[in-house]
Amino acid sequence: MYKQSFAKTLTPLVCLVLALFLHTNVSAQTADISKLRQQMAQTKDSITYLNLFNKLGFMLHMESADSCFYYGIKGNAMATRLHNEPGKADALANIGAALSLKGLYSQGLTYYSQALAIYKKYGNHGEVASMLMNSAITYSFIGDSIKSMQFTKKALNEMLKAPADTMASMLYANYADMNPVLAPDSVVYYLKKATDVANHFKDNRTLLVIDQLYADRLMQQGKHEQALPFIKHSLQIARSKNWEYHELEAYNAFADYYLAKKQVDSAIAEYNIIYKTAMANKFIYWQTEVLKSLLHCYELKNDAASQARINKLLVKSLEQTNINSNAFLGDYIAYNNAQQQVKSLEVVNKNNSVKIWLLIALSVLSFVFIALLSRMNGKVRRHSRMLSVLNEKIAGQNEELKLTDEFKGRLISMLAHDFRAPLASTISMIRLLREDEGDFEKEQLTGLYDQIETDIQNILLTFDNILQWIKKQLSGYVFNAQTLSVKELIDDAASMFKLSIDTKKIEFRNEVLADLNYFSDKEIIQFINRNLIHNAIKFSPAGGVITVKAQVNANELIVSVKDEGRGISENMMKQLFSFNNNQKTDSLDKGAGIALTICKEFINKINGRLWAESKEKKGTTFYYALPLS
Numbered sequence: 001m002y003k004q005s006f007a008k009t010l011t012p013l014v015c016l017v018l019a020l021f022l023h024t025n026v027s028a029q030t031a032d033i034s035k036l037r038q039q040m041a042q043t044k045d046s047i048t049y050l051n052l053f054n055k056l057g058f059m060l061h062m063e064s065a066d067s068c069f070y071y072g073i074k075g076n077a078m079a080t081r082l083h084n085e086p087g088k089a090d091a092l093a094n095i096g097a098a099l100s101l102k103g104l105y106s107q108g109l110t111y112y113s114q115a116l117a118i119y120k121k122y123g124n125h126g127e128v129a130s131m132l133m134n135s136a137i138t139y140s141f142i143g144d145s146i147k148s149m150q151f152t153k154k155a156l157n158e159m160l161k162a163p164a165d166t167m168a169s170m171l172y173a174n175y176a177d178m179n180p181v182l183a184p185d186s187v188v189y190y191l192k193k194a195t196d197v198a199n200h201f202k203d204n205r206t207l208l209v210i211d212q213l214y215a216d217r218l219m220q221q222g223k224h225e226q227a228l229p230f231i232k233h234s235l236q237i238a239r240s241k242n243w244e245y246h247e248l249e250a251y252n253a254f255a256d257y258y259l260a261k262k263q264v265d266s267a268i269a270e271y272n273i274i275y276k277t278a279m280a281n282k283f284i285y286w287q288t289e290v291l292k293s294l295l296h297c298y299e300l301k302n303d304a305a306s307q308a309r310i311n312k313l314l315v316k317s318l319e320q321t322n323i324n325s326n327a328f329l330g331d332y333i334a335y336n337n338a339q340q341q342v343k344s345l346e347v348v349n350k351n352n353s354v355k356i357w358l359l360i361a362l363s364v365l366s367f368v369f370i371a372l373l374s375r376m377n378g379k380v381r382r383h384s385r386m387l388s389v390l391n392e393k394i395a396g397q398n399e400e401l402k403l404t405d406e407f408k409g410r411l412i413s414m415l416a417h418d419f420r421a422p423l424a425s426t427i428s429m430i431r432l433l434r435e436d437e438g439d440f441e442k443e444q445l446t447g448l449y450d451q452i453e454t455d456i457q458n459i460l461l462t463f464d465n466i467l468q469w470i471k472k473q474l475s476g477y478v479f480n481a482q483t484l485s486v487k488e489l490i491d492d493a494a495s496m497f498k499l500s501i502d503t504k505k506i507e508f509r510n511e512v513l514a515d516l517n518y519f520s521d522k523e524i525i526q527f528i529n530r531n532l533i534h535n536a537i538k539f540s541p542a543g544g545v546i547t548v549k550a551q552v553n554a555n556e557l558i559v560s561v562k563d564e565g566r567g568i569s570e571n572m573m574k575q576l577f578s579f580n581n582n583q584k585t586d587s588l589d590k591g592a593g594i595a596l597t598i599c600k601e602f603i604n605k606i607n608g609r610l611w612a613e614s615k616e617k618k619g620t621t622f623y624y625a626l627p628l629s
Contacts, residue, residue, distance in 0.1 A: 033059055047087065050078050054090035061097050069098035089118035093131065105138050112138070125162035129155045133174055140178060152178055169197035169206045177213050187217070208237040208246055215253050224260045231257060244281050248274050255293065268297045288317045426452055426499070477605055480521050486559065487512040489522070490548050493529035497537050504542045512550040518557055520626060524602045528610070531595045532561040532622045539565035539620070555628055556609075562621040568614040576612060599624075 033056065040052045057071025075091030096111030116131040136151035152175050159171050176182065176190035191210055198206040211234040218227035235250035237243075255270035271294045278286035291314040298306040430452065490510045494501070501508055518525075536546045544564040551558050568576070577600040596610075603610045607627050614620035 046082055047084055050075065050082060050084060050087040054087060054094060057094045061101060065098045065101035068094055072098055085118050086122060089115040100138050105142050109135055109138055125158055126167055129158040129162060129167065129171060132158060133171060137178065145180065148178060166198065166201045166203040166206060169194040169203060173210050173213060204237050204241060208234045212249060212253060219256055219260065224257055228257060244277060245283060248277055248286055264297050264300050268294065288321055291317055481519055482522060483517055483519050484522055486516045486518055486550050487514050489526060489529055493526055493533050496530060497534060500537050504540065506537060506540055507545045509545060509547045512548060516550055518626060520606055524606060528599045528603060528624055531599055536561050536563035539563060541565065556625040557628060558623060558625045560621050560623045562619060564619045567616040567618055568620050569616060573614060
């Protein structure tokens, strides 16, 4: 972004931004303004006069935001009276420019947005690009770099739709200067593109701005001598075209150069030129900032007398600026209130007309409907009572059937899930033996066959227990409680996955106290234990550790199963116990997600709780809590 080092102010950058406002190349200088006023005095066509009026308002923004705002208000009223939307857009853009210059960025963005909508409506791609770029730089003032870059890219894309002209060079220059993530080579690339376009159209104004951008970047990099030719060239262009405002920018760049070379007296000389020129041309935005720079120079020289003199001038300038700002703010508030009142009156008048016709129509219809409704009311009420009774009965039956079907479905899902993993592991081992039986010794084969036989017996025993339990639940859930050893439950659940534990060389730690007992439904708790242990094994790395702990507080027994896996993402944690989540994720597969949802529903039936805590790449801990009473 194009900034002057002496003034952390908006003025130099705003002047660069607002150069995009008009599709034509303009310069805010005394001769141009006088010429434009002469044209306005001679024209008799209202639309032509409006266009010249808006262009003049834009030119005046370099001298005074107040004047730019005044012309914007008058231009908007004139365009509204003439029903000329393009002229209205130009006026709104002037108002936005003035508000941005005054630091009212949010309000400025509002007017840019309104102008943008009109330009889009008429397909004025160049003006659309201008408003997008003005909005981009306004967002950069606010500090919203994301929106600033979004609007900058939109402006470049919009520019591709417009006929080639000088505006493209200014857009490329702004993009290079505003993008903080561009590499130095990329910055040079876009500035070169800007230079090529400006040279093609002989756009000295943009060439001047590009020179100042090069100089500013080189100064920031400490390459002062390399920056000097660009500063001199920009001053040469400004003088040849009598562009006083840009001439001041060049003088300021010289002052920055002298300060960098520690030539304070030379810098003071440049600042004095700026101050005299700003006072003569009423460039009020330069006056205060250049006084601050002079004060800084005299502080470097320890010149107390000059500091006192500049301080007096600075206080006077700040007071005047404050008076101007307050007056401007009052004008804006008054204008905004007037606009709101006009809109309100228009809406009220329109609504009143509509309401009158609606009332007449409704009055006629009301008499007709009252007669019909009175006749039908008795029949409808009798019919409604009958339907209400029937609907309540049917709804109750449907709800009961739905709950029973859902419960049965979860029982079937529980049974299927509980045995898929151990059976799959056993089948994998049998296939391994079939393919590589010759690679094992007899003792090894015997041990493996014994292991397979033990696993299958455990699976069948567990299957039979769960099947008997499910038979009792088919007509609805029935709580079947007994005294249970928590440590034995964990060991029993883990035994179903011994093959997987041994294959992955996982260390399984059951740290539950041997004398810890709990009175509850065994099959529900074991279903939860098996699934939590199975998930921990599945997502543990080879050689990892799974730790199961239990603790008792005043109201609950809390059991935890901790693994050292890759963890669960924050997004997945939000959907962890959602039965409708059938998509594969980065941490859990579909089966695990369904099983956890069933676990959640089953533990709710015994007034328990189930939750998880996880950090990506640091493992996951699942907890369930059971009430003690």
